[in-house]
Amino acid sequence: xxxVTQTPKFxxxxxxxxxxxxxxxxxxxxxxxxxxxxxxxxxxxxxYSASEGTTDKGEVPNGYNVSRLNKREFSLRLESAAPSQxxxxxxxxxxQDVRQGAKNIQYFGxxxxxxxx
Amino acid sequence: GNSVTQxxxxxxxxxxxxxxxxxxxxxxxxxxxxxxxxxxxxxxxLLLKATKADDKGSNKGFEATYRKETTxxxxxxxxxxxxxxxxxxxxxxxxxxxxxxxxxxxxxxVQP
Numbered sequence: 001x002x003x004v005t006q007t008p009k010f011x012x013x014x015x016x017x018x019x020x021x022x023x024x025x026x027x028x029x030x031x032x033x034x035x036x037x038x039x040x041x042x043x044x045x046x047x048y049s050a051s052e053g054t055t056d057k058g059e060v061p062n063g064y065n066v067s068r069l070n071k072r073e074f075s076l077r078l079e080s081a082a083p084s085q086x087x088x089x090x091x092x093x094x095x096q097d098v099r100q101g102a103k104n105i106q107y108f109g110x111x112x113x114x115x116x117x
Numbered sequence: 118g119n120s121v122t123q124x125x126x127x128x129x130x131x132x133x134x135x136x137x138x139x140x141x142x143x144x145x146x147x148x149x150x151x152x153x154x155x156x157x158x159x160x161x162x163l164l165l166k167a168t169k170a171d172d173k174g175s176n177k178g179f180e181a182t183y184r185k186e187t188t189x190x191x192x193x194x195x196x197x198x199x200x201x202x203x204x205x206x207x208x209x210x211x212x213x214x215x216x217x218x219x220x221x222x223x224x225x226x227v228q229p
Binding site: 004033040041042043044045048058090092104105106107108109110111 | 121221222
């Protein structure tokens with residue numbers, strides 16, 4: 001019962017370094033998402049992918065890029081990390097397309113805690 | 118745009134106390150409403166959901182009723198346990214929207 005798997009669980013970067021957060025799901029879901037969680041702000045959508053081969057910006061996309069490598073995998077890349085990107089990052093997936101929002105039950109990974117010094 | 122407002126925490130209760138966490142929303146049309154729970158060190162898990170007005174979602178003793186007239190989806194539990202200590206997020210999903218819109222979360226601490 002792996003569900004949504006994120007790696008790494010923890011990461012410390014220096015300002016300007018780059019890294020890629022990995023996410024994989026084994027539920028054959030069409031849609032995948034990247035959120036960041038900051039204290040007192042809930043979760044905010046960074047990017048999402050409605051289906052394999054497509055990606056779209058969310059609420060806070062600046063400073064990030066994504067790749068939907070195949071149906072299972074959706075990675076998030078920080079090209080030049082900044083202290084403002086210190087956060088907990090969650091990947092999620094759902095069966096339905098985002099346009100069918102009413103049935104959009106999302107399943108979350110355990111998160112990646114990132115600190116940028 | 119869509120938004121979700123939750124009561125601020127932390128909410129501290131004694132075991133077996135009654136729990137209410139308030140959630141109100143703003144959205145066009147008829148969104149679906151969700152409660153997610155996050156236990157320490159873990160990701161979010163769906164707790165319950167309701168997809169139309171007057172629906173009641175329930176799970177693990179928790180309940181919430183979709184109130185269109187008051188745009189609310191308050192979470193309740195009759196008798197909390199220490200194991201219910203977690204952060205609870207109210208969220209909505211509207212047709213045509215990109216993803217879930219979350220409230221800021223409410224931390225619940227249950228003391229023995």
